[in-house]
Amino acid sequence: MEYKEIELTIGNTKLKFTIEGNAASPSFSYSHAHTNFELFCVWRGEVKIKTDKDDFVIKKGEAMLVAPACYHQTFTCDDSEKINLYFSFARTGKHFVGEDLHKKFERVFSKNTIIQIADAEEFGKRIRMFKTCLESDCVGKSERLRAELTGLVFSLYDLLASETDDNDELHTEPKVGVQYRYEIDRLLSQNYARKIDLEFLSDKLCLSPKRVAVLIKLLYGKSFRRVRTEMKIQVAKQLLKESDLTVGEIASRVGYDSVRGFLTAFMQETGKTPTQYRQEYGM
Secondary structure, eight states: OBOOOEEEEETTEEEEEEEEEOOSSOEEOOSBOOSSEEEEEEEESEEEEEOSSOEEEEETTOEEEEOTTOOBEEEEOTTOEEEEEEEEEEESOSOOSSOOHHHHHHHHTOOOSEEEESOOHHHHHHHHHHHHHHTSOOTTHHHHHHHHHHHHHHHHHHHHHHTOOTTSHHHHSOHHHHHHHHHHHHHHHHSTTSOOOHHHHHHHHTSOHHHHHHHHHHHHSSOHHHHHHHHHHHHHHHHHHHOOOOHHHHHHHTTOSOHHHHHHHHHHHHSSOHHHHHHHHOO
16 A cells, blocks of 8 residues: 655755555566665565566565666565555755755665665664554654654665775766766656657756766766667567567557667667567566
């Protein structure tokens, strides 16, 4: 069951949260990605997470942080239970006197990956208390909710920051661009089916189109056109594996005007036709 979105402002950073509890029964999800972060804690049993590259097993007392745009599948086993907390953050304004928390959050959370957390008792406890408070009419409810969420965010921040050393890849990325990585991922994943261009990102990021193009090249090592195409093909691959949509319907859904254009892009990206890919990887 999903609950109403909760907003929290810390310094120059606005955070949005949605909490979701899962029934204790076997279940699985198709491969998907979110436009926000997903933190889930396992309370009972174990949960399996599968990505294109790795398989994870998250057991009782452990947690997983899934970054935006990371495709994954979740398998909840018999007698297992987990709870999910989705969150995103954005800068509250251009001018702020004080510590630039948004920039620090962007830097620490900038790894676009899946992170397994072995000792997640504190996260689980805070999410439980948050859920209990959210469902009750306790005294000082809004203050308690803010306190639990603030504690959870900084606990997660401290954990990730402690794992970042001088050799970490975060330090090798251009510092001026890291703060935009999450926002670019979010905008691309939300608009892959539209004919967006650098001007679209420029308007959203309040940067010049030329600057956006340079940032994308530095952060992704690829051109904007390449990054956009890869995202379209990634979605198309999932639809081919998990749906009965025709190739033409999939081409339209991921933003191609013609099937021929889609076929060309798909072949260049995978070395296979969509039909061949579906025959090889379809369910």
